Amino acid sequence: MINVYNTMSREKEELVIDNNVIKLFVCGPTVYDYSHIGHARTYISFDVIVRYLKHKGYSVFYLQNITDIDDKIINRAKERNVDPLELSHKFEEEYLKDMQLLNVTNVNFYARATEHMQAIINQIQTLMDKGYAYDTPTGVYFDVSKFEGFAKLSNRKLDDLQNVRISVDSTKKDPKDFALWKKQDEEPYWDSPWGKGRPGWHIEDTAITETYFGPQYNIHGGGLDLIFPHHDAEIAQMEAASGKEPLVEYWMHTGFLNVRGEKMSKSLGNFITIKELLKDYSPETYRFFVLSTHYRSPIDFSDEILKQAENSLNRIRNTGKLLLDYYNSEDIADSNEETVVEDLNNFKDEFFSAMDNDFNTPIALSSLFDYTHKLNKSIASCIISKDTTLEIIDTLKTIENILGIDILVEDSVGSDLSNDILSILTDVREKLRAKKDWDLADKIRDDLSQLDISLEDK
Incomplete structure (x- = not known):
């Protein structure tokens, strides 16, 4: 049984899935620049979550969108005097290369916003027909006053909402109303019943998920900063359009990543791209660093902490090499000392219990670290039989696959x-x-x- 913290209920809930088939959507990047280590934190976390769900026997369809048209993309393209779609597709390619390097390999499909324009227009038309949206000279907007329970994920009251990340437009009925379609004559634009333009930020996600999952699905993930207004807007759009609720059974969010205790930003000079990170540290070291903190908790990046993660991973890997060498040696024991099997079973119980408890990777890694300490002593004392050694190797291979990190290595690591x-x-x-x-x-x-x-x- 897996328990998952649901942001909607603010409680841990048992994961109950019909037919063991999970439809998972995680908000992808807006590709106007190189991806940063905050992106990597979220996508590594969900990659491991998917790996563990598969280990538990679930079939997972993991969908991620790519925002390849947006104000940020258009503005950056103007700065560089290039075509916006050419720019976004270049950075999309770089993003996918970064994910491959970080061993984030479990996304089944990346869906570009620009390739789902008709689905976006259809969903906006449905909202218009049902009276949830209205047309103005600047665009089509969602009328939040028509949707009862708006901002229920962020647990905010409509009357108290501030204009956080919502543009001010005098043509809107209410400043809190958000754009579904932005009218414009400047390229790139698409034709629609309301004139030339392009979609708002929120509508692409629900149009994409409706295309592949229908109006309701199992899990939606993303960073904590997306809860309001982005995910609140998604709920309003899809539940209003379909008349069905809930849009999602389980909402999961990763915590913020800071750099030396401060929010990462270019203005502070602490903005770190994935490519810059990987010049100094291996992808496995960063995965280990990310997994050393629970996915819902804030995580603080520093060179000192990365070095600690690197050293800890090296110690675990050196045990892996010792284990392989022992298995192939002539000194292997004929039978086990009594504690050997007990240590292995206790370790498996601790590791998998931690993962069943809302994917608690820091506790799982702690159990792995403690076990390798005991395993070193058992190997040095030659008290493990060949059959049990093979069982330990198979267990560590399973954990390698869950974590996406190699543990059993042929060579010693370290200077x-x-x-x-x-x-x-x-x-x-x-x-x-x-x-x-x-x-x-x-x-x-x-x-x-x-x-x-x-x-x-x-």
Whole structure:
């Protein structure tokens, strides 16, 4: 049984899905620039969620939109004197390359807004016919006063709403009304019953999800910053158009990403693209960093924390190499010591219980880290049988697939300097033992043990 935190109810709920088929939609990027590490945080999180749902036996259709026409795209294209669609499709291609590098591979289909224009126009027409939308000289707008319960996801009252991210337009009946269609004569534009123009931001998502999922589906995901007004607008549009509710059974949102405690922005000089990140850190290190914090919690980026994540992952991978070497060695035990199977079973219970509890990856990783510490000692003591070693390898392969991170590696990871330092420490310890300075020699051994390095005196 999986429990999922539902933003709509503000509670954890049991995930109940008919026929084990999940329709999942996550808001994709507006492709006017290179994608940043905040995007990566959200898409890595949902990639792992999908991986785990598949592990539990669900069939998942994961749909993501690509906003390839928008004010930001048009303005950036004007700055560069290029065609807006040429610009957006260039950055879409770069975004997909970034996702591939980060091993975000479980999206089944990326749907461009511009390739679903007729579906967008049809949905706007439905809202017009039902009296939820009206036409003005500047565009077609959704009348929020006609939809009872507007902003129910963000839990805001209509009378208290401020004009957050909603444009001021004197032709609108109410400043809170939002655009479904923006009229314009400047390229690029599309023909519609209301004149030339292009869609508003919110309508593309519901037109796309209705095309592939129908008026209702299982899970909608995105960043916390999208709840209002974007996701509130989606609910109003689709439920008004279809007459069915709820639009979505489970709403899931990732927390904010900050850089050294501050919101990431170009004005603060702390804006980091995925491409810039991957110049200094491996994709696996960033995945490990992201998964070390719960997807709903805020996450703070810094070089120090990334280095810690890198070191932690390297220690786990070194255990993976030791395990493979042990399996192929002649020193493998004929039978297990009693604690070996118990440690493995406890680890599996802790890892999968954490993932069942709203995909709690930091607890799951903590259980993995603790287990590799015990596993190192068992390998060093040669107390694991070949059959159990193979079972451990199979378990770690399963976890690799869930996390999207390689654990079982053929080569040791870490710098040569670390190995040199270890060699110096062991030499010093041997000299201390020769001088019968047992206390200091034991302290070195015990401290190394805390780093998952086992020394055996022979």
